[in-house]
Structure formats: C-alpha cells, structure tokens
Amino acid sequence: MRLKDIAEITGFSSSTVSRVLQDDPRISGETKKLVLSAVRKSGYRVNSVARSLKTNTTETIGFMAPELANDFFMKVAEGAEAELGRHDYSMLICNSRESAAEEKRQLTLLLEKRVDGVIIIPSSGRGEHFSLLTDFDVPLVLADRAVEDFSADSVLSDNEDGAYKAVTALIEGGYRRIGFIGGNMELNNAKERFAGYRRAVMDGSLTMDEEIIRFGDFHMNSGYKLMSDLLELPSPPDHVFVANHFMHIGAAKHLAHLSREGRGPKIRLSSFDEMDVSSIFGFLTLTVAQPMEEIGRRAASLLLERIREKKENPGKRKKPREIRLSTDLNFHGGLN
C-alpha cells in the first residue's frame, strides 16, 4: 500500500494525500477526514525511506558507546532516547567496543545510513576520526567524555569540581590519608577527577603521596585489584576515593571479601558516580552523583538544535559549545 494507492482510493492526488499526512494547514477539513479515514482503513504506513530520500533527512541519529552492557552509558542513552522520542527521532545504536578503530568503522556506516546527527561517548581520548562526520556536515555531540584532538559540542559533568567537593568533605570529616583509585588517564574525565582530588588534597594541606594513588581502567576488576594493592601498603589509606562506579564496586567487593574472612580493615570508600546499587555495601561514605540521564537529554537536545540550525542556515557552522553539568554530593554512611 503506497501513498499513491490512497490517492486512487480517495480520488485525490498524491500531493493532497501527502499534505494531509503532513498536516498541511491548507487542506480542507473535509478532504482531510476522507483521506485519513482511507489511510486508517487500508492500514497504510508512510514509507520513511522514500520520504528520507526526498527530504534528505532521516529523523534518525546514531548513538555510539564503548559498550552497551554498562548502566552508566545506558542511563545516558535512556536520557537521549527520551528526548529524541519527543521529537519522533529514532536511535541507531553502535557499540564501539572501547576501540577507536571500531568507532571509525561504525561512523562510516552511520554516514551511509545518512543519520541526521550522532551522539558519541568516546572510547578513547582521541577523536581525529570524528572529522568524518564534520566533513560530511553531520552534527556531532560528545557525551560524558571529551577528546583532546578534536573540538566538538559536548555535554560533560563537572568532573573536577565533583571530585574536589567530595575529597574536601572527606578532609573536613577528619580523614588524613585519602587514597585515590583513578581511571584510564587517557580519558579527560579520568584526568579531571584526578585533578579535583589533587587540588583538594593540596588545599586541605594533606601530602600528595603517590603510593596511595593508583590508576585503573574504570572497570570492576581493576577496582578490586587496586584496592588490594592499597591495603598491602605498610601504611594504607584511611579512605579511598574511587573515580567511578564500576571500580568502586570492585573495591568494595574486595573489602567485603576481607571482612567476610574476619580481617576487615578500617577503611571507607567514596566514589564518583551514584547508581542504585552503589550503597549495597557498608563501606560507602560519599558519592558524587552525575546526572546521567540529563547528560543524554542535553546531548540530544543540543544535537537537535544543531540539526535545526543546519537546516535553517546551511553551511554555517557554529563554534562548539561545551555544557558542563554539575554533580551532587551525597552522604551515605556517615564519616567514619
């Protein structure tokens, strides 16, 4: 069933049917009713592919994340999906598998599918290949992470501030030897969280001790391992600030194992990120909650704005905008 068939059934022309479907105000109420009823009866569905070919827009955007089975990324995705859905956009999802090469490969596919724009949570700190998109004039918004070699619209948390607030609160709470489990330092958010930690330590007149500063990969197992390393130190920290949720769970898991064996050390944890499973353990003191869904929502709405601007003002590209969302500091277990 094609639009043309509806035209034949109702006796109107294709253009009239097309206009009805687009709610063109010029169409008379009577005609509209007739056409719409024929559409309903026949079960006709517009062919978006044909429409896209004609209009040169697909109402589809690409969403690329380093992995899919990751609650943080998918909260961002849910936020984006919600915002896009309000505007009848769909989302083509891509798993970059934490690889910039794979990221590039998938971008070319998105390009061929003629998506109207792309949201990327970068897999690495580098994004030269994102120029693929801008070369083709496809709007791009980075979410959660920025890259160092490519400037693009982005929606990020205020990582440094979040870490600073948390560590400062810990110092005020009396901790004097606060360890740090950081993320992959090629990623800007890992760097910024570390910078926040460092600044808080300095401002709080504690000494920066490299012994109690470790870097992992933002995954659970590295949190587990690094926690274990820290505890084996002759003089272990009295608190550890962990730079993301997954490493925090890993670190807590290690503490839980120890305490199960009856040799639980006196130590507490705080973490960047807050998920609904964050507080399952008793070691948690503070979390720095990122507005995960808002990151997605804002990324989507910025992207839609860029798409609109492009349509209204072809060829004119605005200079990249960076949106920083602030985090919330939440207390959980008390300070000791």
Added chain:
Amino acid sequence: MRLKDIAEITGFSSSTVSRVLQDDPRISGETKKLVLSAVRKSGYRVNSVARSLKTNTTETIGFMAPELANDFFMKVAEGAEAELGRHDYSMLICNSRESAAEEKRQLTLLLEKRVDGVIIIPSSGRGEHFSLLTDFDVPLVLADRAVEDFSADSVLSDNEDGAYKAVTALIEGGYRRIGFIGGNMELNNAKERFAGYRRAVMDGSLTMDEEIIRFGDFHMNSGYKLMSDLLELPSPPDHVFVANHFMHIGAAKHLAHLSREGRGPKIRLSSFDEMDVSSIFGFLTLTVAQPMEEIGRRAASLLLERIREKKENPGKRKKPREIRLSTDLNFHGGLN
C-alpha cells in the same frame, strides 16, 4: 557526491559504478580499479537511503527492550549487535518502558522506517500487537520472554530446568526450607522458574509452603522488600532462591544491612542469572547462568535466517520456532 558524479569523473556509466560498488563479477579488473580509486579520492559514500528505496531492504533491524539501563537486556543486545554486525546490519534501539502500549507505538515507527526485522524482549505477557509486524510481513523474533497470545519465533532460556536444577542441588545440599522470590507472574519466564522451583520442591519431598513464596517485579527493590518479609516470618527459610539477578541483589542488600547491624540471620541465597557482580556478597550459593549474549546472537541469526527465507521465498511463512538455551549451574560459596 553521488554515484552519478563518480560515473562522470571516471567516464563510466552509473550502472557500471553501481556494479563495482556491489562487486559484480562481470566488471573488468581495470574498470574496477579505476572506479574504486575515484571513489576513494572523492570520499564518496553510498547513500543507503536511495539504495533501500530501490531494493526494499534497509539492512536495519529494530531491537526493543523494556529498559535500556539493564545489564541483562543489554548483554542480549550486545550479542545481537555482534551477530548483526557480522552481516552489516544496524540496530535501531527502542525502549518500551515496560509498557505494551509504548511497545505498540514504537513498532509502528519501526514499520515506517522499514526495518527488515525486529527483535523484541516483551514488556508484558501479551503480544497481540505484534501482529502489526506479521501483518506487514516483517520477521520478528522474541528474546528472553515469550507471550501467551501470540506465537512467534523465540529464543529463550530453559527457565524451568534451570530453577529445577538449582533447587534440587540445594535440597541435596541439605536445605529443607527453601523460600522463593519470584518475578512478575504475567511473564512466562517468571512462571517457568516458579514451576521449576515447585517441581524440585515436590520431587525433593519438601512441603510447598506459600508463606515462603513471594512474588516481586524483577527489580532490586522488590527483592529487598520481599527478603525482609521472609525474614520476619516466625519460621523463616534457611535458603532463598531468587528468580532473577536484580531481585537477588536487592535481597542480598537487605541481608548485608542486617549483618552490618550485627544481626545477620543464618540464611543463604541462590539466584537465577549470573552477572559479574552476582558474587559481591558472601550469601551466594548457586547461580543459574543464562547465556545472555548467546540469546541475543541466536535471536539475531534466526532473524537473519527469516529475512533470507522471506527474500528467497516471498509469502511463505514458516511456522514459529522456539529455541531453548540451557543454563549453567554454578557453585559459589559452598552449601552452608
């Protein structure tokens, strides 16, 4: 840059360029080289939209899940994505928000986008609206859950068997009062897991005691709440089998809270599902591991098969196939 431009640059016709792009064997090596080099130089990308209009296939499938920020669903999605990627298919992702109505709404969108097929993890036990797809001859595969009022290809875990194996092992391990925290009983997998529990209890000559059988909604908080209910019983269970991962984490969280307060009851947990955070607590005895990614992979490959069959044999619809994947029983903490 269009295909036609490449034709003009190289002096060949559009048809020839098109054939080169599709690796048509009739094209001479020389021509191929010439065209390909022009393609590379110009940065030309095929326009999939135009191709789709012509070929009536989009190489895109829809993937619908009740939520996105759910590691179980997304492991399935990753499996599907991997399989689809091997065949250059893309995935349009939809969040049905645990609502059949929303599910229906999004299906019509997928229909308009002319996806070649759809994978659905149903939000509810009902799927009359899935006929939207079959009416339009769009292949559909259900993953993880079946629906009672609509028969479709499906890839499911052997839920009953998994629960049966686990509970039987618990009985053999000496537990005599095994409670059950079930899922939303409108869902077939919740029902089947309960059936497995029931059969094991019967076969093991324990008594079915409704007191220690509770039903939640597969989310963490209901596991927490129901665990608390069970512990308040005059005669609480000595073990609780929880019907999925998220409720298990909730139940364990409750136990962790209690034991932190020094009043940890002597009770252990087992759970359907195994995720990498399953074993963070010490209460865990057994898990019934579902092959999450395989569910996705198999769903995708069955879907691709159906798409192929449809192309080769239009109009002929095979009768639905149900694939049951077996689960693995894994021991964690020992039996007491």
Added chain:
DNA sequence: CTGTTAGCGCTTTCAC
C-alpha cells in the same frame, strides 16, 4: 484548496 510534474540517488532489467 488541489493537481501536475520533476526528481531525490540508487539498482536493475534489457539491450548491445
């Protein structure tokens, strides 16, 4: 308010 017409960028007979 409605119809005619051209054409989006590709694939694919059919012809040579």
Added chain:
DNA sequence: GTGAAAGCGCTAACAG
C-alpha cells in the same frame, strides 16, 4: 563488459 532507461515512494515547487 558496459550503457540507457525506468522506477522505487515520496515531497515540493509551480500553476491554477
């Protein structure tokens, strides 16, 4: 081995 031409289903001037 290559080209000419038609057409996928829709939209959007333009015309009336």
